[in-house]
Amino acid sequence: MTDIGADKGFPRVPGSEPYRGEVDQPTGTPTTGHEWDGIKELNTPMPRWWLWVFYATHVFALAYMILYPSIPLLRDGTTGLLGWHSRSEVAQDLSAAETERAALYAQIRDLPVEEIVKNDELRETAFRGGFSAFKVNCVQCHGADASGSPGFANLQDDDWIWGGTLADIQTTITHGVRFAGDEETRYSEMPAFGRDGILERPQIQAVARHVLALSKSGEEDAEGAELYVQNCASCHGEGGEGSREMGAPKLNDAVWLYSSALTDIERQINSPRHGAMPAWGQRLDPATIKQLTVYVHELGGGEASTEEDAATQ
Amino acid sequence: MATLLDTIHSDPRGTAVPVENATPVNNHEFRADYEARRKIFPSRVQGFYRRLKWILVAVLLGIYWLTPWIRWDRGPNAPDQAVLLDLAHRRFYFFTIEIWPQEFYYVAGLLIMAGLGLFLVTSVAGRAWCGYACPQTVWTDLFIQVERWVEGDRNARMKLDAAPWTLSKWRKRLTVWASWILISVATGGAWVFYFADAPTLAREIVTLQAAPTAYFTILTLAATTFWLAGFMREQVCTYMCPWPRIQGTMLDENSLIVTYNDWRGEPRSRHSKKAVAQGLDVGDCVDCNACVAACPMGIDIRDGQQLECITCALCIDACDTVMDKVGRPQGLISYSTLVDFEHHTQTTKAQGREAAKAEQKRVSLARMATPRTILYFALWAAIGLGMLFVLFTRGHLDVTVLHDRAPLYTTLSDGSVRNGFTLKLASKTLEERPLELHLEGLEDAVMWTAENETRARSLSVIVPPDAVRDLRVFVSRPRGATPDDFTFVLTDPESGETVASKAQFEAGAKR
Numbered sequence: 062m063t064d065i066g067a068d069k070g071f072p073r074v075p076g077s078e079p080y081r082g083e084v085d086q087p088t089g090t091p092t093t094g095h096e097w098d099g100i101k102e103l104n105t106p107m108p109r110w111w112l113w114v115f116y117a118t119h120v121f122a123l124a125y126m127i128l129y130p131s132i133p134l135l136r137d138g139t140t141g142l143l144g145w146h147s148r149s150e151v152a153q154d155l156s157a158a159e160t161e162r163a164a165l166y167a168q169i170r171d172l173p174v175e176e177i178v179k180n181d182e183l184r185e186t187a188f189r190g191g192f193s194a195f196k197v198n199c200v201q202c203h204g205a206d207a208s209g210s211p212g213f214a215n216l217q218d219d220d221w222i223w224g225g226t227l228a229d230i231q232t233t234i235t236h237g238v239r240f241a242g243d244e245e246t247r248y249s250e251m252p253a254f255g256r257d258g259i260l261e262r263p264q265i266q267a268v269a270r271h272v273l274a275l276s277k278s279g280e281e282d283a284e285g286a287e288l289y290v291q292n293c294a295s296c297h298g299e300g301g302e303g304s305r306e307m308g309a310p311k312l313n314d315a316v317w318l319y320s321s322a323l324t325d326i327e328r329q330i331n332s333p334r335h336g337a338m339p340a341w342g343q344r345l346d347p348a349t350i351k352q353l354t355v356y357v358h359e360l361g362g363g364e365a366s367t368e369e370d371a372a373t374q
Numbered sequence: 375m376a377t378l379l380d381t382i383h384s385d386p387r388g389t390a391v392p393v394e395n396a397t398p399v400n401n402h403e404f405r406a407d408y409e410a411r412r413k414i415f416p417s418r419v420q421g422f423y424r425r426l427k428w429i430l431v432a433v434l435l436g437i438y439w440l441t442p443w444i445r446w447d448r449g450p451n452a453p454d455q456a457v458l459l460d461l462a463h464r465r466f467y468f469f470t471i472e473i474w475p476q477e478f479y480y481v482a483g484l485l486i487m488a489g490l491g492l493f494l495v496t497s498v499a500g501r502a503w504c505g506y507a508c509p510q511t512v513w514t515d516l517f518i519q520v521e522r523w524v525e526g527d528r529n530a531r532m533k534l535d536a537a538p539w540t541l542s543k544w545r546k547r548l549t550v551w552a553s554w555i556l557i558s559v560a561t562g563g564a565w566v567f568y569f570a571d572a573p574t575l576a577r578e579i580v581t582l583q584a585a586p587t588a589y590f591t592i593l594t595l596a597a598t599t600f601w602l603a604g605f606m607r608e609q610v611c612t613y614m615c616p617w618p619r620i621q622g623t624m625l626d627e628n629s630l631i632v633t634y635n636d637w638r639g640e641p642r643s644r645h646s647k648k649a650v651a652q653g654l655d656v657g658d659c660v661d662c663n664a665c666v667a668a669c670p671m672g673i674d675i676r677d678g679q680q681l682e683c684i685t686c687a688l689c690i691d692a693c694d695t696v697m698d699k700v701g702r703p704q705g706l707i708s709y710s711t712l713v714d715f716e717h718h719t720q721t722t723k724a725q726g727r728e729a730a731k732a733e734q735k736r737v738s739l740a741r742m743a744t745p746r747t748i749l750y751f752a753l754w755a756a757i758g759l760g761m762l763f764v765l766f767t768r769g770h771l772d773v774t775v776l777h778d779r780a781p782l783y784t785t786l787s788d789g790s791v792r793n794g795f796t797l798k799l800a801s802k803t804l805e806e807r808p809l810e811l812h813l814e815g816l817e818d819a820v821m822w823t824a825e826n827e828t829r830a831r832s833l834s835v836i837v838p839p840d841a842v843r844d845l846r847v848f849v850s851r852p853r854g855a856t857p858d859d860f861t862f863v864l865t866d867p868e869s870g871e872t873v874a875s876k877a878q879f880e881a882g883a884k885r
Contacts, residue, residue, distance in 0.1 A: 205780060206779075207781075208780070208781040208784060215784070217781055218784050218785060218786050218792075219787050220786070220787045277789075311787065314788065314789070315785055315786070315787060315789035315853065316785060316786070316787055359824060361792060361794060361848055362786075
């Protein structure tokens, strides 16, 4: 018996018997012995290069298992000889990014916001950083698009309760609004005209009509106008122009914190709701607050800084 | 190797022609299906086609190696390399032409032209690409020449290959391999210069400061060149490459193919003098096997057209040399079309071999102008002219408008409605120039940017040279605004070029 099939690229297992089965005559390849309707399955050996690649994958897999974390155990897993870990790699990347940004960050931390926005690179960095910080800290109330919702101020528009210059925005973010834990917090409180019995229900309705008229979206109401001057004008102004010092919103514009519906205005006069905002100065570092300031200011409604702001900085 | 010079025979005029002991190793009669490759040792030939091929090798390699080093002044804002594929900055430079990624359809056009060009050349001249211009052929040719210089011609190489591994064999082989590696590294090295500023990159490569990608590319290309041209050789064409099969389908009876004119050569005889003396019919083929020995593909052209044949025409040169020696006209093996071949065969049958030889002619250009080739050429030229036209009439400005998604619009204190847009302003000129942006439609609308808060219907904007600038633009309409269409128009005041992009103004009751 000749050693058929031994030279076909398939190394015979050392010590094994040479193939003595049936051999397909036209190709000289051994068969597996399986037959279907006269068609025999050939036992064509794998090409030698394929075999070597196959062995190489085993070597690679073994080396990998020894060097890298691979086998899951009950609590954690094997750590591998190299001590590599995906988390340490992430930490490295993060600290590398930190180092890269360090110079810009130092400038943002040390310069006043009015200076930051004058430098294109710093402004761009601050805007992007502010965008990220906004997504984490602010969207819960002000919305992902910063356009707010009833009771939460729209930061896209040009109406500001506490002022829209860089300095105003920075102060508001740092100290918050009606935040109990900060002495410098923005604070205002509107009397509960209905609940505390200052005004009667028809009077409140009349004032509400006048407030709508102020914003040019309702009919004039003489009684309401008179009651307004007596009760509201001290804070909201004679013409409803509001007061930032008092924290009294403008009433003569088209922007409403809660709603422009007559019943909602009545409700607010009767028993006002007062929103609050945390003093972020206690939670975020000054650089982040400056970035948030730049971001909010650049959304589209930011106001130009006054001479006074620039001087105090 | 037994006797290399099997027989010395003389033709009627007494010129000695050595008979090569050459086997067409890739002929199906000689090769079993599962047999390993047998090496081929092409012999040196001289003649018209060999000279033509050397010229082409020099020209093609010259183009490949020198192109990245051609300088082309584009001013201070663009690289000064004539041909540069700047992947990092997404710009492609080709002499006066600069292509941005969004203009990649030019490359599609070039590829279509390359495809049609291949159809054209193939229908006219058969596998001319394979035989003359294909990198596999060019580099294999070069590598075989290196072998010839170091180891000698066919017989010496065969002898050396069969010899045991002595010091002298090692020395010769190592010299060959080292030369191949040098050529291979130069090959891979030239490639990367197309993708970066050549002098800078060359300095970086030498001082080991280039990007790892550069070294990786050089090594990969060097390795494939070394392996494919040094060891794989004809197997690439026969087994790996799809072109031969595609080209094979495009040949017709008017295509030029390397043809053994059997009407003239058969019956072949090594002892024609004796045969003629015996009164036997004898053809021109002296059966010296020079054509087989010269063939880099390991076939015998006398078996007819075969898929292995790359039409390198070296057998034509080999045979012509022999025909000159034995004093018979050249062209026993020649470029010929099937139509001509058939015609000569008929003439031979009717009037005899000498009559056919008398009318055997060189291939004429007129013969190649069949409707098919004319159509291919017309299509190829039309696409080329169309691309040139588009290329030289294309604009240098572009404006794209992205409306803010959130919020779609913002109501301001005075009741007016503001929309935010991000405009992408592209300037493909190489100088920085002020452009004019203005609104068309929405008569009551004004716009402004963060830098310039002046409300106006138009504004001036600087776009850096050869760049895209993102510009945030706010557009507002007074109280009571309704959604409407309008257009941003960008104008270059200097050239008068104008581009426009439609936009939508959003407004309405808040949710």
